[in-house]
Amino acid sequence: MSLLTNVMDHSLDDGYAEAAARKRSEGTGGLPKTVRAKLGLAAGLVLAAVVVTVGAAQARVAAPAVAKEREELIDRIQRETTAADKLEATVDTLRDDVGARQREALKKDGGADRADLVGILAGAVAVHGPGVKLVVDDAKEATTGGNGNPRETTGFADTGRVRDRDMQRVVNGLWESGAEAVSINGQRLTALSAIRAAGDAILVDNRPLVPPYTVLAVGDGDQLGATFKDSADGLYLDALRENYGIRTSLSTEDDLRLPAAPSVIVRTAQPSTEKGTS
Structure with a gap:
C-alpha cells in the first residue's frame, strides 16, 4: 500500500517536476515558440485581409461619387471652353468691324496705309x-x-x-x-x-x-x-x-x-485732351 500511495502522490519524476517548475518561473512554459509564431503570423494575415477588404469596400462605395465629380468637372471645362471660343469669335468679328471702320475713316484723310502699318506692327491684324x-x-x-546643371541660374x-x-x-x-x-x-x-x-x-x-x-x-x-x-x-x-x-x-x-493677337489693350497710355499736342 505504501508503494501505491507514493506513486499516486508523485506521478512525475522529481527531475521532470523541477524542470517544469523552472520553465514556468522563466515564462517559457505553455505553447512552443514555433506554435506561437505561427499563431502570430496567422493573426497578422487575418488583420491585413480585414484592412484590405474594408479599404476595397470603401473604394467601391466612393467610386461612383468620384466618377460623378470627374464627369461634372469635364462638362464644366467643356462648357467654359465653348464659351471662351464664342467670345474669341465675337472679338474677332468686332475687331474686323473696327478695323474696317478705321480704314474707311482714314481714307478720307489719306491715312489708310499708315493705319494698316500700325495694325501690323501692333499685332492687331492678321x-x-x-x-x-x-x-x-x-x-x-x-x-x-x-x-x-551649369545652366541653373534661376532654379x-x-x-x-x-x-x-x-x-x-x-x-x-x-x-x-x-x-x-x-x-x-x-x-x-x-x-x-x-x-x-x-x-x-x-x-x-x-x-x-x-x-x-x-x-x-x-x-x-x-x-x-x-x-x-x-x-x-x-x-x-x-x-x-x-x-x-x-x-x-x-x-x-x-x-x-x-493670326492677329487675341487682344491688344493699352492699359496705361491715355489720349491727350490738350489742344495743339500730338
Whole structure:
C-alpha cells in the first residue's frame, strides 16, 4: 500500500517536476515558440485581409461619387471652353468691324496705309508674307529633375528642356534681326506679350505651350535668317544645341500666315485732351 500511495502522490519524476517548475518561473512554459509564431503570423494575415477588404469596400462605395465629380468637372471645362471660343469669335468679328471702320475713316484723310502699318506692327491684324520658320524642341533624352546643371541660374535643373528664357532670347533676336511680326505655336506676339514659365511649362500671354515650339517670323526671309544666325541670340541657340542637345531647325518660307493677337489693350497710355499736342 505504501508503494501505491507514493506513486499516486508523485506521478512525475522529481527531475521532470523541477524542470517544469523552472520553465514556468522563466515564462517559457505553455505553447512552443514555433506554435506561437505561427499563431502570430496567422493573426497578422487575418488583420491585413480585414484592412484590405474594408479599404476595397470603401473604394467601391466612393467610386461612383468620384466618377460623378470627374464627369461634372469635364462638362464644366467643356462648357467654359465653348464659351471662351464664342467670345474669341465675337472679338474677332468686332475687331474686323473696327478695323474696317478705321480704314474707311482714314481714307478720307489719306491715312489708310499708315493705319494698316500700325495694325501690323501692333499685332492687331492678321498678316502673311515671306519670312523664316524656326522650330525649337527639347533634347531627345530630356527628363525632369536633373542635378549638377551649369545652366541653373534661376532654379531650373538641366534636363535638356527648352526654357522660357531661351524662347525670350530667340524672339528678341528675331525682332532685332528685322522681323515684322512673330508668333509662337500660333500665338501672335505684341509689344505687350510676355513669355513666362509655370513649372516646366512655357506660357505666352498666360497660355501654355507644348514642344516643339514653332516660331514664325514675317520679314525678308533670306536676310532675316542670315542676320539671326550671326546674332548673339542665334549663337546662343547654337550653344544650346551643341551643349545640351536641344533640337533646332531654321528654314526660309515664301508665305507665312500669322493670326492677329487675341487682344491688344493699352492699359496705361491715355489720349491727350490738350489742344495743339500730338
